[in-house]
Amino acid sequence: MSTVNGSTAPTLAPVQLPPGQPGRPYVLQSLCGEIIYIPLSRSATRLLVTGKETDNAFAVVGTGGSEGAPIGFHYHRETHDVFLCLKGAVNVWADDQCRTLGPGDLASVPPGTIHQYQVKGDYSEFVGLIVPGGWEEFFRFIGEPYDGPLYPLVDERSLFEVLIPKLKAASEKFDMIPVRDHPQISPQAWEEGKDNTLPGKARPYFLRAGRGPRYLLGGIVCSPLVTTAESAGRFSIAAIEGSSWHDSNPLASALQFSDVHHAFQVADGVIEFAVSGEDKANLHVGETIYIPKGTSFGLKIKSRFAKAYVFVSGGGLVDLLRKAGKPYHESIPPEKPEAFQKTDLQSLQTEVGFQLV
Missing domain, CATH: 2.60.120.10 (Jelly Rolls)
Known part of the structure:
Protein backbone atom coordinates (compact mmCIF):
# COMPACT_ATOMS: atom_id res chain seq x y z
CA MET A 1 0.00 0.00 0.00
CA SER A 2 1.06 3.61 -0.48
CA THR A 3 -0.03 6.76 1.34
CA VAL A 4 -1.78 9.49 -0.65
CA ASN A 5 -2.97 12.66 1.13
CA GLY A 6 -2.82 10.90 4.48
CA SER A 7 -4.84 7.85 3.39
CA THR A 8 -3.79 4.50 2.03
CA ALA A 9 -4.24 3.73 -1.65
CA PRO A 10 -3.69 0.40 -3.40
CA THR A 11 -0.42 0.26 -5.30
CA LEU A 12 -2.08 -2.17 -7.72
CA ALA A 13 -4.57 0.38 -9.04
CA PRO A 14 -4.62 -0.19 -12.82
CA VAL A 15 -2.31 2.07 -14.81
CA GLN A 16 -2.04 2.87 -18.52
CA LEU A 17 1.74 2.61 -18.90
CA PRO A 18 4.40 0.21 -17.58
CA PRO A 19 6.48 1.94 -14.88
CA GLY A 20 9.76 1.63 -16.79
CA GLN A 21 11.70 0.41 -13.77
CA PRO A 22 12.51 -3.04 -12.37
CA GLY A 23 11.17 -4.64 -9.21
CA ARG A 24 7.71 -3.08 -9.20
CA PRO A 25 4.47 -5.07 -9.68
CA TYR A 26 1.71 -3.32 -11.62
CA VAL A 27 -1.67 -3.84 -13.27
CA LEU A 28 -2.15 -2.56 -16.80
CA GLN A 29 -5.56 -1.59 -18.13
CA SER A 30 -6.99 -3.42 -21.15
CA LEU A 31 -5.66 -2.23 -24.54
CA CYS A 32 -3.16 0.03 -22.79
CA GLY A 33 0.59 0.04 -22.49
CA GLU A 34 3.03 2.13 -24.48
CA ILE A 35 1.18 2.27 -27.81
CA ILE A 36 3.20 2.47 -31.01
CA TYR A 37 1.82 2.85 -34.52
CA ILE A 38 3.88 1.33 -37.33
CA PRO A 39 3.28 3.62 -40.35
CA LEU A 40 0.83 2.24 -42.93
CA SER A 41 0.39 -1.00 -40.96
CA ARG A 42 -3.32 -0.65 -40.02
CA SER A 43 -2.35 -1.86 -36.55
CA ALA A 44 -0.98 -0.73 -33.19
CA THR A 45 1.64 -2.41 -31.04
CA ARG A 46 1.29 -2.15 -27.25
CA LEU A 47 4.29 -2.69 -24.99
CA LEU A 48 2.77 -4.37 -21.92
CA VAL A 49 5.94 -5.53 -20.17
CA THR A 50 9.34 -4.39 -21.39
CA GLY A 51 12.96 -5.17 -20.73
CA LYS A 52 13.06 -2.15 -18.42
CA GLU A 53 10.74 -3.92 -15.96
CA THR A 54 12.31 -7.39 -16.28
CA ASP A 55 16.03 -6.57 -16.53
CA ASN A 56 15.69 -7.81 -20.13
CA ALA A 57 14.43 -11.25 -19.09
CA PHE A 58 11.47 -10.90 -21.46
CA ALA A 59 8.97 -8.50 -22.98
CA VAL A 60 5.22 -8.98 -23.52
CA VAL A 61 3.78 -7.17 -26.54
CA GLY A 62 0.17 -6.91 -27.72
CA THR A 63 -0.90 -6.12 -31.28
CA GLY A 64 -4.34 -5.24 -32.64
CA GLY A 65 -5.17 -4.43 -36.22
CA SER A 66 -6.98 -5.18 -39.46
CA GLU A 67 -5.79 -7.04 -42.52
CA GLY A 68 -2.65 -5.80 -44.20
CA ALA A 69 0.39 -7.15 -46.02
CA PRO A 70 2.78 -9.59 -44.31
CA ILE A 71 5.59 -7.81 -42.50
CA GLY A 72 8.41 -9.48 -44.46
CA PHE A 73 10.52 -12.56 -43.82
CA HIS A 74 13.38 -12.28 -41.34
CA TYR A 75 15.11 -14.19 -38.56
CA HIS A 76 16.81 -13.44 -35.25
CA ARG A 77 20.18 -14.69 -34.06
CA GLU A 78 19.27 -14.66 -30.36
CA THR A 79 15.63 -13.61 -29.99
CA HIS A 80 12.81 -16.12 -29.48
CA ASP A 81 9.34 -14.94 -30.61
CA VAL A 82 5.97 -16.37 -29.61
CA PHE A 83 2.62 -15.47 -31.22
CA LEU A 84 -0.59 -16.21 -29.27
CA CYS A 85 -3.84 -15.27 -31.01
CA LEU A 86 -6.54 -13.78 -28.77
CA LYS A 87 -9.17 -12.60 -31.26
CA GLY A 88 -9.76 -12.94 -35.00
CA ALA A 89 -6.97 -14.52 -37.04
CA VAL A 90 -3.24 -14.14 -37.68
CA ASN A 91 -1.11 -15.89 -40.31
CA VAL A 92 2.31 -16.96 -39.02
CA TRP A 93 5.07 -18.37 -41.22
CA ALA A 94 7.97 -20.37 -39.74
CA ASP A 95 10.58 -21.71 -42.19
CA ASP A 96 8.57 -23.82 -44.69
CA GLN A 97 5.34 -23.92 -42.64
CA CYS A 98 2.40 -21.52 -42.27
CA ARG A 99 -0.77 -21.68 -40.20
CA THR A 100 -3.71 -19.36 -39.69
CA LEU A 101 -3.96 -18.88 -35.93
CA GLY A 102 -7.38 -18.44 -34.33
CA PRO A 103 -8.16 -17.61 -30.69
CA GLY A 104 -5.95 -19.68 -28.38
CA ASP A 105 -3.66 -20.97 -31.16
CA LEU A 106 0.08 -20.44 -30.72
CA ALA A 107 3.23 -20.32 -32.83
CA SER A 108 6.71 -20.63 -31.28
CA VAL A 109 9.59 -19.23 -33.33
CA PRO A 110 13.05 -19.87 -31.81
CA PRO A 111 16.24 -18.10 -32.94
CA GLY A 112 17.36 -18.87 -36.48
CA THR A 113 13.82 -19.50 -37.75
CA ILE A 114 12.82 -17.52 -40.86
CA HIS A 115 9.40 -16.10 -40.10
CA GLN A 116 6.83 -13.38 -40.63
CA TYR A 117 3.23 -12.68 -39.61
CA GLN A 118 0.12 -11.09 -41.10
CA VAL A 119 -2.93 -9.78 -39.27
CA LYS A 120 -6.14 -11.01 -40.91
CA GLY A 121 -9.78 -9.89 -40.95
CA ASP A 122 -11.55 -6.73 -39.85
CA TYR A 123 -9.99 -6.72 -36.39
CA SER A 124 -7.66 -9.22 -34.76
CA GLU A 125 -5.60 -9.29 -31.57
CA PHE A 126 -2.55 -11.28 -30.59
CA VAL A 127 -0.05 -11.16 -27.76
CA GLY A 128 3.60 -11.99 -28.17
CA LEU A 129 6.47 -12.91 -25.89
CA ILE A 130 9.94 -11.68 -26.83
CA VAL A 131 12.96 -13.30 -25.16
CA PRO A 132 15.26 -11.72 -24.20
CA GLY A 133 13.64 -8.39 -23.50
CA GLY A 134 15.04 -5.26 -25.07
CA TRP A 135 14.24 -6.18 -28.68
CA GLU A 136 10.95 -4.30 -28.30
CA GLU A 137 13.07 -1.17 -28.84
CA PHE A 138 12.73 -2.12 -32.52
CA PHE A 139 9.09 -1.01 -32.42
CA ARG A 140 10.01 2.31 -30.86
CA PHE A 141 12.66 2.80 -33.53
CA ILE A 142 10.46 2.23 -36.60
CA GLY A 143 7.13 3.41 -35.16
CA GLU A 144 5.41 6.49 -33.79
CA PRO A 145 3.74 7.10 -30.41
CA TYR A 146 -0.04 6.82 -30.67
CA ASP A 147 -2.67 8.08 -28.23
CA GLY A 148 -5.89 7.32 -30.12
CA PRO A 149 -8.48 4.62 -29.38
CA LEU A 150 -7.11 1.70 -31.42
CA TYR A 151 -5.03 2.66 -34.49
CA PRO A 152 -5.22 5.11 -37.43
CA LEU A 153 -7.59 4.09 -40.21
CA VAL A 154 -6.14 6.46 -42.81
CA ASP A 155 -2.45 6.99 -43.58
CA GLU A 156 -1.75 8.36 -47.06
CA ARG A 157 2.00 8.80 -46.67
CA SER A 158 4.50 7.04 -48.90
CA LEU A 159 5.75 3.67 -47.68
CA PHE A 160 9.12 4.36 -49.31
CA GLU A 161 9.51 7.65 -47.50
CA VAL A 162 8.32 6.95 -43.95
CA LEU A 163 8.92 3.23 -43.31
CA ILE A 164 11.39 1.58 -45.70
CA PRO A 165 14.36 3.78 -44.64
CA LYS A 166 13.64 3.01 -40.97
CA LEU A 167 13.42 -0.73 -41.65
CA LYS A 168 16.76 -0.67 -43.44
CA ALA A 169 18.36 1.18 -40.54
CA ALA A 170 16.71 -1.14 -38.01
CA SER A 171 18.18 -4.24 -39.67
CA GLU A 172 21.65 -2.87 -38.88
CA LYS A 173 20.80 -1.81 -35.31
CA PHE A 174 18.70 -4.74 -34.03
CA ASP A 175 18.79 -8.54 -34.03
CA MET A 176 16.75 -8.78 -37.25
CA ILE A 177 18.14 -10.23 -40.47
CA PRO A 178 15.84 -9.74 -43.50
CA VAL A 179 15.41 -12.69 -45.90
CA ARG A 180 13.97 -11.13 -49.03
CA ASP A 181 14.12 -14.20 -51.31
CA HIS A 182 12.32 -16.64 -48.99
CA PRO A 183 9.46 -18.38 -50.86
CA GLN A 184 5.96 -17.17 -49.97
CA ILE A 185 3.62 -20.08 -49.28
CA SER A 186 -0.10 -20.19 -48.56
CA PRO A 187 -1.39 -21.16 -45.09
CA GLN A 188 -1.49 -24.92 -44.66
CA ALA A 189 -4.06 -27.12 -42.94
CA TRP A 190 -3.47 -27.94 -39.28
CA GLU A 191 -1.99 -31.42 -38.84
CA GLU A 192 -3.65 -33.51 -36.14
CA GLY A 193 -0.60 -35.58 -35.23
CA LYS A 194 1.80 -32.65 -35.37
CA ASP A 195 0.05 -29.51 -34.16
CA ASN A 196 -1.61 -30.92 -31.04
CA THR A 197 1.43 -31.67 -28.91
CA LEU A 198 4.58 -30.05 -27.55
CA PRO A 199 7.76 -31.12 -29.37
CA GLY A 200 9.91 -31.36 -26.22
CA LYS A 201 12.79 -29.43 -27.79
CA ALA A 202 13.55 -25.93 -29.05
CA ARG A 203 12.28 -26.01 -32.63
CA PRO A 204 9.55 -24.01 -34.40
CA TYR A 205 6.04 -25.38 -33.90
CA PHE A 206 2.34 -24.54 -33.95
CA LEU A 207 -0.11 -25.59 -31.24
CA ARG A 208 -3.88 -25.61 -31.62
CA ALA A 209 -6.07 -24.18 -28.89
CA GLY A 210 -7.16 -26.75 -26.33
CA ARG A 211 -4.63 -29.34 -27.49
CA GLY A 212 -1.40 -30.45 -25.92
Whole structure:
Protein backbone atom coordinates (compact mmCIF):
# COMPACT_ATOMS: atom_id res chain seq x y z
CA MET A 1 0.00 0.00 0.00
CA SER A 2 1.06 3.61 -0.48
CA THR A 3 -0.03 6.76 1.34
CA VAL A 4 -1.78 9.49 -0.65
CA ASN A 5 -2.97 12.66 1.13
CA GLY A 6 -2.82 10.90 4.48
CA SER A 7 -4.84 7.85 3.39
CA THR A 8 -3.79 4.50 2.03
CA ALA A 9 -4.24 3.73 -1.65
CA PRO A 10 -3.69 0.40 -3.40
CA THR A 11 -0.42 0.26 -5.30
CA LEU A 12 -2.08 -2.17 -7.72
CA ALA A 13 -4.57 0.38 -9.04
CA PRO A 14 -4.62 -0.19 -12.82
CA VAL A 15 -2.31 2.07 -14.81
CA GLN A 16 -2.04 2.87 -18.52
CA LEU A 17 1.74 2.61 -18.90
CA PRO A 18 4.40 0.21 -17.58
CA PRO A 19 6.48 1.94 -14.88
CA GLY A 20 9.76 1.63 -16.79
CA GLN A 21 11.70 0.41 -13.77
CA PRO A 22 12.51 -3.04 -12.37
CA GLY A 23 11.17 -4.64 -9.21
CA ARG A 24 7.71 -3.08 -9.20
CA PRO A 25 4.47 -5.07 -9.68
CA TYR A 26 1.71 -3.32 -11.62
CA VAL A 27 -1.67 -3.84 -13.27
CA LEU A 28 -2.15 -2.56 -16.80
CA GLN A 29 -5.56 -1.59 -18.13
CA SER A 30 -6.99 -3.42 -21.15
CA LEU A 31 -5.66 -2.23 -24.54
CA CYS A 32 -3.16 0.03 -22.79
CA GLY A 33 0.59 0.04 -22.49
CA GLU A 34 3.03 2.13 -24.48
CA ILE A 35 1.18 2.27 -27.81
CA ILE A 36 3.20 2.47 -31.01
CA TYR A 37 1.82 2.85 -34.52
CA ILE A 38 3.88 1.33 -37.33
CA PRO A 39 3.28 3.62 -40.35
CA LEU A 40 0.83 2.24 -42.93
CA SER A 41 0.39 -1.00 -40.96
CA ARG A 42 -3.32 -0.65 -40.02
CA SER A 43 -2.35 -1.86 -36.55
CA ALA A 44 -0.98 -0.73 -33.19
CA THR A 45 1.64 -2.41 -31.04
CA ARG A 46 1.29 -2.15 -27.25
CA LEU A 47 4.29 -2.69 -24.99
CA LEU A 48 2.77 -4.37 -21.92
CA VAL A 49 5.94 -5.53 -20.17
CA THR A 50 9.34 -4.39 -21.39
CA GLY A 51 12.96 -5.17 -20.73
CA LYS A 52 13.06 -2.15 -18.42
CA GLU A 53 10.74 -3.92 -15.96
CA THR A 54 12.31 -7.39 -16.28
CA ASP A 55 16.03 -6.57 -16.53
CA ASN A 56 15.69 -7.81 -20.13
CA ALA A 57 14.43 -11.25 -19.09
CA PHE A 58 11.47 -10.90 -21.46
CA ALA A 59 8.97 -8.50 -22.98
CA VAL A 60 5.22 -8.98 -23.52
CA VAL A 61 3.78 -7.17 -26.54
CA GLY A 62 0.17 -6.91 -27.72
CA THR A 63 -0.90 -6.12 -31.28
CA GLY A 64 -4.34 -5.24 -32.64
CA GLY A 65 -5.17 -4.43 -36.22
CA SER A 66 -6.98 -5.18 -39.46
CA GLU A 67 -5.79 -7.04 -42.52
CA GLY A 68 -2.65 -5.80 -44.20
CA ALA A 69 0.39 -7.15 -46.02
CA PRO A 70 2.78 -9.59 -44.31
CA ILE A 71 5.59 -7.81 -42.50
CA GLY A 72 8.41 -9.48 -44.46
CA PHE A 73 10.52 -12.56 -43.82
CA HIS A 74 13.38 -12.28 -41.34
CA TYR A 75 15.11 -14.19 -38.56
CA HIS A 76 16.81 -13.44 -35.25
CA ARG A 77 20.18 -14.69 -34.06
CA GLU A 78 19.27 -14.66 -30.36
CA THR A 79 15.63 -13.61 -29.99
CA HIS A 80 12.81 -16.12 -29.48
CA ASP A 81 9.34 -14.94 -30.61
CA VAL A 82 5.97 -16.37 -29.61
CA PHE A 83 2.62 -15.47 -31.22
CA LEU A 84 -0.59 -16.21 -29.27
CA CYS A 85 -3.84 -15.27 -31.01
CA LEU A 86 -6.54 -13.78 -28.77
CA LYS A 87 -9.17 -12.60 -31.26
CA GLY A 88 -9.76 -12.94 -35.00
CA ALA A 89 -6.97 -14.52 -37.04
CA VAL A 90 -3.24 -14.14 -37.68
CA ASN A 91 -1.11 -15.89 -40.31
CA VAL A 92 2.31 -16.96 -39.02
CA TRP A 93 5.07 -18.37 -41.22
CA ALA A 94 7.97 -20.37 -39.74
CA ASP A 95 10.58 -21.71 -42.19
CA ASP A 96 8.57 -23.82 -44.69
CA GLN A 97 5.34 -23.92 -42.64
CA CYS A 98 2.40 -21.52 -42.27
CA ARG A 99 -0.77 -21.68 -40.20
CA THR A 100 -3.71 -19.36 -39.69
CA LEU A 101 -3.96 -18.88 -35.93
CA GLY A 102 -7.38 -18.44 -34.33
CA PRO A 103 -8.16 -17.61 -30.69
CA GLY A 104 -5.95 -19.68 -28.38
CA ASP A 105 -3.66 -20.97 -31.16
CA LEU A 106 0.08 -20.44 -30.72
CA ALA A 107 3.23 -20.32 -32.83
CA SER A 108 6.71 -20.63 -31.28
CA VAL A 109 9.59 -19.23 -33.33
CA PRO A 110 13.05 -19.87 -31.81
CA PRO A 111 16.24 -18.10 -32.94
CA GLY A 112 17.36 -18.87 -36.48
CA THR A 113 13.82 -19.50 -37.75
CA ILE A 114 12.82 -17.52 -40.86
CA HIS A 115 9.40 -16.10 -40.10
CA GLN A 116 6.83 -13.38 -40.63
CA TYR A 117 3.23 -12.68 -39.61
CA GLN A 118 0.12 -11.09 -41.10
CA VAL A 119 -2.93 -9.78 -39.27
CA LYS A 120 -6.14 -11.01 -40.91
CA GLY A 121 -9.78 -9.89 -40.95
CA ASP A 122 -11.55 -6.73 -39.85
CA TYR A 123 -9.99 -6.72 -36.39
CA SER A 124 -7.66 -9.22 -34.76
CA GLU A 125 -5.60 -9.29 -31.57
CA PHE A 126 -2.55 -11.28 -30.59
CA VAL A 127 -0.05 -11.16 -27.76
CA GLY A 128 3.60 -11.99 -28.17
CA LEU A 129 6.47 -12.91 -25.89
CA ILE A 130 9.94 -11.68 -26.83
CA VAL A 131 12.96 -13.30 -25.16
CA PRO A 132 15.26 -11.72 -24.20
CA GLY A 133 13.64 -8.39 -23.50
CA GLY A 134 15.04 -5.26 -25.07
CA TRP A 135 14.24 -6.18 -28.68
CA GLU A 136 10.95 -4.30 -28.30
CA GLU A 137 13.07 -1.17 -28.84
CA PHE A 138 12.73 -2.12 -32.52
CA PHE A 139 9.09 -1.01 -32.42
CA ARG A 140 10.01 2.31 -30.86
CA PHE A 141 12.66 2.80 -33.53
CA ILE A 142 10.46 2.23 -36.60
CA GLY A 143 7.13 3.41 -35.16
CA GLU A 144 5.41 6.49 -33.79
CA PRO A 145 3.74 7.10 -30.41
CA TYR A 146 -0.04 6.82 -30.67
CA ASP A 147 -2.67 8.08 -28.23
CA GLY A 148 -5.89 7.32 -30.12
CA PRO A 149 -8.48 4.62 -29.38
CA LEU A 150 -7.11 1.70 -31.42
CA TYR A 151 -5.03 2.66 -34.49
CA PRO A 152 -5.22 5.11 -37.43
CA LEU A 153 -7.59 4.09 -40.21
CA VAL A 154 -6.14 6.46 -42.81
CA ASP A 155 -2.45 6.99 -43.58
CA GLU A 156 -1.75 8.36 -47.06
CA ARG A 157 2.00 8.80 -46.67
CA SER A 158 4.50 7.04 -48.90
CA LEU A 159 5.75 3.67 -47.68
CA PHE A 160 9.12 4.36 -49.31
CA GLU A 161 9.51 7.65 -47.50
CA VAL A 162 8.32 6.95 -43.95
CA LEU A 163 8.92 3.23 -43.31
CA ILE A 164 11.39 1.58 -45.70
CA PRO A 165 14.36 3.78 -44.64
CA LYS A 166 13.64 3.01 -40.97
CA LEU A 167 13.42 -0.73 -41.65
CA LYS A 168 16.76 -0.67 -43.44
CA ALA A 169 18.36 1.18 -40.54
CA ALA A 170 16.71 -1.14 -38.01
CA SER A 171 18.18 -4.24 -39.67
CA GLU A 172 21.65 -2.87 -38.88
CA LYS A 173 20.80 -1.81 -35.31
CA PHE A 174 18.70 -4.74 -34.03
CA ASP A 175 18.79 -8.54 -34.03
CA MET A 176 16.75 -8.78 -37.25
CA ILE A 177 18.14 -10.23 -40.47
CA PRO A 178 15.84 -9.74 -43.50
CA VAL A 179 15.41 -12.69 -45.90
CA ARG A 180 13.97 -11.13 -49.03
CA ASP A 181 14.12 -14.20 -51.31
CA HIS A 182 12.32 -16.64 -48.99
CA PRO A 183 9.46 -18.38 -50.86
CA GLN A 184 5.96 -17.17 -49.97
CA ILE A 185 3.62 -20.08 -49.28
CA SER A 186 -0.10 -20.19 -48.56
CA PRO A 187 -1.39 -21.16 -45.09
CA GLN A 188 -1.49 -24.92 -44.66
CA ALA A 189 -4.06 -27.12 -42.94
CA TRP A 190 -3.47 -27.94 -39.28
CA GLU A 191 -1.99 -31.42 -38.84
CA GLU A 192 -3.65 -33.51 -36.14
CA GLY A 193 -0.60 -35.58 -35.23
CA LYS A 194 1.80 -32.65 -35.37
CA ASP A 195 0.05 -29.51 -34.16
CA ASN A 196 -1.61 -30.92 -31.04
CA THR A 197 1.43 -31.67 -28.91
CA LEU A 198 4.58 -30.05 -27.55
CA PRO A 199 7.76 -31.12 -29.37
CA GLY A 200 9.91 -31.36 -26.22
CA LYS A 201 12.79 -29.43 -27.79
CA ALA A 202 13.55 -25.93 -29.05
CA ARG A 203 12.28 -26.01 -32.63
CA PRO A 204 9.55 -24.01 -34.40
CA TYR A 205 6.04 -25.38 -33.90
CA PHE A 206 2.34 -24.54 -33.95
CA LEU A 207 -0.11 -25.59 -31.24
CA ARG A 208 -3.88 -25.61 -31.62
CA ALA A 209 -6.07 -24.18 -28.89
CA GLY A 210 -7.16 -26.75 -26.33
CA ARG A 211 -4.63 -29.34 -27.49
CA GLY A 212 -1.40 -30.45 -25.92
CA PRO A 213 -0.95 -31.59 -22.31
CA ARG A 214 -3.25 -30.49 -19.48
CA TYR A 215 -2.79 -30.87 -15.73
CA LEU A 216 -5.26 -30.66 -12.85
CA LEU A 217 -4.41 -29.60 -9.31
CA GLY A 218 -7.43 -29.03 -7.10
CA GLY A 219 -9.79 -26.94 -9.22
CA ILE A 220 -7.04 -25.38 -11.35
CA VAL A 221 -6.35 -26.63 -14.87
CA CYS A 222 -2.96 -25.78 -16.39
CA SER A 223 -2.38 -26.15 -20.14
CA PRO A 224 1.31 -25.60 -20.98
CA LEU A 225 1.83 -23.94 -24.37
CA VAL A 226 5.61 -23.59 -24.11
CA THR A 227 7.78 -25.22 -21.44
CA THR A 228 11.46 -24.78 -20.72
CA ALA A 229 12.08 -27.82 -22.98
CA GLU A 230 10.74 -25.88 -26.01
CA SER A 231 12.52 -22.64 -25.07
CA ALA A 232 16.00 -23.98 -24.24
CA GLY A 233 15.34 -23.17 -20.57
CA ARG A 234 14.53 -19.50 -21.20
CA PHE A 235 10.78 -19.22 -20.51
CA SER A 236 7.39 -20.94 -20.30
CA ILE A 237 3.79 -20.06 -21.16
CA ALA A 238 0.53 -21.70 -20.07
CA ALA A 239 -3.21 -21.19 -19.93
CA ILE A 240 -4.67 -21.41 -16.40
CA GLU A 241 -8.38 -22.03 -15.87
CA GLY A 242 -10.67 -22.34 -12.87
CA SER A 243 -14.05 -21.56 -11.33
CA SER A 244 -15.27 -19.56 -8.35
CA TRP A 245 -17.46 -22.55 -7.48
CA HIS A 246 -14.37 -24.51 -6.46
CA ASP A 247 -12.94 -24.16 -2.97
CA SER A 248 -9.96 -26.34 -3.84
CA ASN A 249 -7.58 -23.66 -5.16
CA PRO A 250 -3.84 -24.34 -4.71
CA LEU A 251 -3.00 -20.83 -5.97
CA ALA A 252 -4.83 -19.00 -3.18
CA SER A 253 -1.78 -19.45 -0.94
CA ALA A 254 0.98 -16.90 -1.43
CA LEU A 255 3.80 -18.19 -3.62
CA GLN A 256 7.17 -16.49 -3.93
CA PHE A 257 9.52 -17.35 -6.79
CA SER A 258 13.00 -16.03 -6.11
CA ASP A 259 14.51 -16.18 -9.60
CA VAL A 260 11.74 -15.78 -12.22
CA HIS A 261 9.31 -13.06 -13.26
CA HIS A 262 5.62 -13.69 -14.03
CA ALA A 263 3.10 -11.80 -16.15
CA PHE A 264 -0.57 -12.75 -16.45
CA GLN A 265 -3.17 -11.59 -18.96
CA VAL A 266 -6.81 -12.42 -18.26
CA ALA A 267 -8.62 -13.93 -21.25
CA ASP A 268 -12.00 -14.75 -19.67
CA GLY A 269 -13.85 -13.95 -16.44
CA VAL A 270 -12.45 -12.21 -13.35
CA ILE A 271 -9.40 -13.17 -11.27
CA GLU A 272 -8.31 -11.59 -7.99
CA PHE A 273 -4.55 -11.25 -7.50
CA ALA A 274 -3.02 -10.64 -4.08
CA VAL A 275 0.55 -9.34 -4.19
CA SER A 276 3.02 -9.08 -1.30
CA GLY A 277 0.35 -10.27 1.11
CA GLU A 278 -1.71 -7.05 1.21
CA ASP A 279 -2.37 -5.45 -2.19
CA LYS A 280 -5.28 -6.96 -4.12
CA ALA A 281 -6.73 -6.27 -7.54
CA ASN A 282 -9.54 -7.84 -9.57
CA LEU A 283 -8.38 -8.30 -13.16
CA HIS A 284 -10.90 -8.47 -15.99
CA VAL A 285 -10.59 -9.53 -19.62
CA GLY A 286 -7.61 -7.94 -21.37
CA GLU A 287 -5.92 -6.66 -18.21
CA THR A 288 -2.32 -7.58 -17.46
CA ILE A 289 -0.44 -7.94 -14.18
CA TYR A 290 3.34 -8.08 -13.92
CA ILE A 291 4.92 -9.70 -10.85
CA PRO A 292 8.71 -9.41 -10.54
CA LYS A 293 10.88 -12.13 -9.07
CA GLY A 294 10.98 -12.20 -5.26
CA THR A 295 7.41 -10.82 -5.00
CA SER A 296 4.84 -13.13 -3.43
CA PHE A 297 1.45 -13.58 -5.10
CA GLY A 298 -1.70 -15.65 -4.94
CA LEU A 299 -4.83 -15.67 -7.06
CA LYS A 300 -8.50 -16.51 -6.66
CA ILE A 301 -11.07 -17.15 -9.37
CA LYS A 302 -13.91 -14.67 -8.87
CA SER A 303 -16.26 -15.68 -11.72
CA ARG A 304 -18.05 -18.88 -12.66
CA PHE A 305 -15.27 -19.51 -15.17
CA ALA A 306 -12.00 -17.66 -15.70
CA LYS A 307 -8.91 -18.11 -17.84
CA ALA A 308 -5.55 -16.36 -17.88
CA TYR A 309 -2.35 -16.77 -19.82
CA VAL A 310 0.84 -16.72 -17.76
CA PHE A 311 4.29 -15.83 -19.10
CA VAL A 312 7.33 -16.82 -17.01
CA SER A 313 11.05 -16.11 -17.41
CA GLY A 314 11.83 -19.75 -16.64
CA GLY A 315 9.76 -22.64 -15.27
CA GLY A 316 8.08 -20.93 -12.31
CA LEU A 317 4.36 -21.45 -11.86
CA VAL A 318 4.08 -23.50 -15.05
CA ASP A 319 6.60 -26.03 -13.78
CA LEU A 320 4.93 -26.12 -10.37
CA LEU A 321 1.50 -26.96 -11.79
CA ARG A 322 2.95 -29.51 -14.21
CA LYS A 323 4.85 -31.32 -11.48
CA ALA A 324 2.20 -31.11 -8.73
CA GLY A 325 -0.82 -31.75 -10.96
CA LYS A 326 -2.19 -34.91 -12.54
CA PRO A 327 -2.72 -35.38 -16.29
CA TYR A 328 -6.19 -34.15 -17.24
CA HIS A 329 -8.03 -34.94 -20.45
CA GLU A 330 -11.23 -32.88 -20.30
CA SER A 331 -11.80 -29.58 -22.11
CA ILE A 332 -13.18 -27.67 -19.09
CA PRO A 333 -12.46 -27.67 -15.34
CA PRO A 334 -14.13 -30.49 -13.40
CA GLU A 335 -17.53 -30.08 -11.79
CA LYS A 336 -16.27 -31.32 -8.40
CA PRO A 337 -12.47 -31.35 -8.15
CA GLU A 338 -10.56 -33.37 -5.63
CA ALA A 339 -9.06 -31.49 -2.71
CA PHE A 340 -5.35 -30.93 -3.22
CA GLN A 341 -2.79 -31.60 -0.53
CA LYS A 342 -0.64 -28.65 0.47
CA THR A 343 2.21 -31.08 1.02
CA ASP A 344 2.18 -31.64 -2.77
CA LEU A 345 3.35 -28.04 -3.12
CA GLN A 346 5.69 -28.00 -0.14
CA SER A 347 7.65 -30.99 -1.43
CA LEU A 348 8.45 -29.10 -4.67
CA GLN A 349 9.77 -25.88 -3.14
CA THR A 350 13.44 -26.66 -3.64
CA GLU A 351 13.03 -28.35 -7.03
CA VAL A 352 10.93 -25.56 -8.59
CA GLY A 353 12.55 -22.68 -6.72
CA PHE A 354 9.73 -21.11 -4.73
CA GLN A 355 8.46 -20.67 -1.19
CA LEU A 356 5.01 -20.85 0.37
CA VAL A 357 4.77 -17.64 2.40
